[in-house]
Amino acid sequence: MTVTIKDVAKEAGVSAATVSRVLNNSGYVYEDTRKAVMEAINHLQYKPNEVARSLYKRTSKLIGLVLPDITNPFFPALARGVEDKLQQLGYRVIFGNTDGDATKEMDYIDTFLQHNVVGLIASVDRLHHEVLTNLRVPVVTVDRTTEELPAVYADHKSGGRLAAEKLVRSACEKIVVLRGPQDAKPLYDRFQSATQYLSENNVSFHYLDCQLSFEDGRQKAKELFDQFPDTDGIIACNDLVAAAVLHEAVTRGISVPTDLQVIGYDNITISEIVHPSLTTIHQPTYEMGMKAAEMIIKLISKEKLNTIHEQLPVFIKERNSTVNGGI
Amino acid sequence: MTVTIKDVAKEAGVSAATVSRVLNNSGYVYEDTRKAVMEAINHLQYKPNEVARSLYKRTSKLIGLVLPDITNPFFPALARGVEDKLQQLGYRVIFGNTDGDATKEMDYIDTFLQHNVVGLIASVDRLHHEVLTNLRVPVVTVDRTTEELPAVYADHKSGGRLAAEKLVRSACEKIVVLRGPQDAKPLYDRFQSATQYLSENNVSFHYLDCQLSFEDGRQKAKELFDQFPDTDGIIACNDLVAAAVLHEAVTRGISVPTDLQVIGYDNITISEIVHPSLTTIHQPTYEMGMKAAEMIIKLISKEKLNTIHEQLPVFIKERNSTVNGGI
DNA sequence: CTGAAAGCGCTAACAA
DNA sequence: TTGTTAGCGCTTTCAG
Numbered sequence: 001m002t003v004t005i006k007d008v009a010k011e012a013g014v015s016a017a018t019v020s021r022v023l024n025n026s027g028y029v030y031e032d033t034r035k036a037v038m039e040a041i042n043h044l045q046y047k048p049n050e051v052a053r054s055l056y057k058r059t060s061k062l063i064g065l066v067l068p069d070i071t072n073p074f075f076p077a078l079a080r081g082v083e084d085k086l087q088q089l090g091y092r093v094i095f096g097n098t099d100g101d102a103t104k105e106m107d108y109i110d111t112f113l114q115h116n117v118v119g120l121i122a123s124v125d126r127l128h129h130e131v132l133t134n135l136r137v138p139v140v141t142v143d144r145t146t147e148e149l150p151a152v153y154a155d156h157k158s159g160g161r162l163a164a165e166k167l168v169r170s171a172c173e174k175i176v177v178l179r180g181p182q183d184a185k186p187l188y189d190r191f192q193s194a195t196q197y198l199s200e201n202n203v204s205f206h207y208l209d210c211q212l213s214f215e216d217g218r219q220k221a222k223e224l225f226d227q228f229p230d231t232d233g234i235i236a237c238n239d240l241v242a243a244a245v246l247h248e249a250v251t252r253g254i255s256v257p258t259d260l261q262v263i264g265y266d267n268i269t270i271s272e273i274v275h276p277s278l279t280t281i282h283q284p285t286y287e288m289g290m291k292a293a294e295m296i297i298k299l300i301s302k303e304k305l306n307t308i309h310e311q312l313p314v315f316i317k318e319r320n321s322t323v324n325g326g327i
Numbered sequence: 328m329t330v331t332i333k334d335v336a337k338e339a340g341v342s343a344a345t346v347s348r349v350l351n352n353s354g355y356v357y358e359d360t361r362k363a364v365m366e367a368i369n370h371l372q373y374k375p376n377e378v379a380r381s382l383y384k385r386t387s388k389l390i391g392l393v394l395p396d397i398t399n400p401f402f403p404a405l406a407r408g409v410e411d412k413l414q415q416l417g418y419r420v421i422f423g424n425t426d427g428d429a430t431k432e433m434d435y436i437d438t439f440l441q442h443n444v445v446g447l448i449a450s451v452d453r454l455h456h457e458v459l460t461n462l463r464v465p466v467v468t469v470d471r472t473t474e475e476l477p478a479v480y481a482d483h484k485s486g487g488r489l490a491a492e493k494l495v496r497s498a499c500e501k502i503v504v505l506r507g508p509q510d511a512k513p514l515y516d517r518f519q520s521a522t523q524y525l526s527e528n529n530v531s532f533h534y535l536d537c538q539l540s541f542e543d544g545r546q547k548a549k550e551l552f553d554q555f556p557d558t559d560g561i562i563a564c565n566d567l568v569a570a571a572v573l574h575e576a577v578t579r580g581i582s583v584p585t586d587l588q589v590i591g592y593d594n595i596t597i598s599e600i601v602h603p604s605l606t607t608i609h610q611p612t613y614e615m616g617m618k619a620a621e622m623i624i625k626l627i628s629k630e631k632l633n634t635i636h637e638q639l640p641v642f643i644k645e646r647n648s649t650v651n652g653g654i
Numbered sequence: 655c656t657g658a659a660a661g662c663g664c665t666a667a668c669a670a
Numbered sequence: 671t672t673g674t675t676a677g678c679g680c681t682t683t684c685a686g
Contacts, residue, residue, distance in 0.1 A: 666677095
């Protein structure tokens with residue numbers, strides 16, 4: 001049924017070893033026999049069986065990608081960055097959504113390894129990072145990173161600061177911060193630096209814990225407006241939450257940005273779509289994926305890395321949920 | 328380094344064949360030796376090498392998933408449906424984004440087959456469906472389907488009709504339809520049935536071709552408002568485009584739904600986030616993914632299918648971009 | 655019920 | 671430069 005290396009060998013009148021040599025550009029092959037082999041390959045439409053290759057070489061062209069939830073619009077961009085770069089370098093992606101669940105993370109990593117993946121790119125809560133250690137293949141963490149492992153992430157310390165700075169400069173005086181899950185380092189960093197900036201500038205603020213979803217954002221927005229009705233600035237933990245805040249504000253007849261200013265985080269497509277459009281901290285998400293892909297390939301090929309930790313810059317994208325210009 | 332079946336065999340004092348038998352519940356094994364083997368397995372933390380298995384059995388637990396673009400929020404939901412169901416049934420997903428590009432589609436399918444995937448779930452423009460035929464593994468198409476192949480899709484004929492009906496009943500008289508790419512059957516069906524309904528009810532309409540992105544939606548919205556300024560109802564080819572229309576309408580000071588009503592398609596998260604929230608046709612996207620996964624597993628295990636074509640119902644979700652109630 | 659042996663498709667010594 | 675042989679880790683006859 002399927003055409004194997006033997007069929008090609010027979011067709012070309014050589015041995016399987018020779019076919020293998022032309023396939024891998026290894027050893028010496030006469031130009032003439034090489035041609036004969038190539039012809040046979042084309043003629044029979046032969047495609048090498050990667051599984052057999054993988055078994056012998058104990059390696060493969062597969063990279064495992066472990067993500068929390070591709071349904072959160074931040075991750076598809078990351079995933080495409082990874083995939084596009086890897087594809088271009090001749091690798092394939094096998095992936096799994098873990099919902100941040102340690103068991104799922106372990107399961108996926110196990111089965112990825114059973115499939116001889118040569119590397120792993122993972123976004124995993126720091127509490128679970130032990131599942132990523134002592135593996136027999138290199139690992140690059142993205143977004144959800146730790147000190148110990150190679151990592152690609154955005155500069156959330158600047159990001160948090162930028163967000164706080166923006167609201168302060170736009171004359172907000174009663175700020176509420178919606179704080180994301182602190183197990184994730186990016187969320188931790190941006191919260192810390194934002195609140196630090198506020199403290200340093202003697203701006204009073206409150207904070208509320210919030211999941212990264214639109215639903216929880218809406219819930220927390222309600223509590224927020226009930227609890228702190230005189231709030232004039234909100235720093236949301238991501239764009240989904242910021243969008244929810246905007247939504248609730250409109251519903252309550254609070255005018256943005258006149259009475260209330262809101263700033264998001266991520267700069268996903270939604271932030272441009274909502275009305276008023278959302279001022280937010282832009283993360284180079286796609287680029288982070290590409291970077292992670294490059295990094296894992298370097299690790300696999302034992303190239304030396306310049307840095308184990310690759311930090312990408314963020315910037316503020318001013319739109320209409322804040323008061324811009326002036327000062 | 329890695330622990331193999333031989334190590335387990337040695338540890339348990341049996342042959343590799345016996346270990347294999349307990350692993351696969353095949354043949355007869357004394358309860359006592361089974362126990363001994365299990366102990367050795369646990370003790371050594373043995374995990375079978377799927378690659379070796381795959382090579383011998385010429386099969387695997389891998390399913391290939393071919394999607395246009397996971398960055399389009401419709402597809403992550405689909406992908407998760409596929410993944411969650413497959414995971415639950417003991418299979419893994421290997422995937423690729425094709426951007427609707429025939430070459431990428433072929434490339435991915437080839438390499439998936441080289442990795443011994445046992446089945447394929449694909450969303451591919453009907454023009455390219457030849458790449459899906461005569462493969463050595465079963466294929467299920469999702470969303471972008473054809474007559475010939477097993478398929479899971481939503482009832483877009485009803486969907487298109489529902490959208491048109493809604494605007495007509497809400498008293499729209501000058502309707503513009505933003506028509507999606509007609510190579511994709513779902514887009515074709517919903518356009519045909521929508522316009523057919525309009526014709527049958529003697530409602531005048533125009534149409535404009537539009538890509539499925541926010542950017543192109545915005546572009547086409549501008550043209551639309553310039554070209555047909557007295558439009559009072561717009562049927563968009565998906566929610567992203569509808570959101571863009573809404574955005575442009577707000578910018579021009581056109582009041583929705585008073586002066587203009589807009590209806591989207593898909594019911595992605597965004598449709599709830601925008602303001603006014605979007606009336607749209609709900610597709611059971613996640614369920615479609617699950618269904619496709621079930622179907623491919625049945626095909627793989629040679630179970631008979633009730634239908635080759637699994638059509639899932641859609642419904643209209645009324646929100647605030649149309650005038651509801653009344654009549 | 656269990657072990658020995660062969661083989662899945664490919665690659666890498668080792669001879670020739 | 672090329673072919674022969676052995677073996678990657680596993681499963682499955684086939685004897686026993």
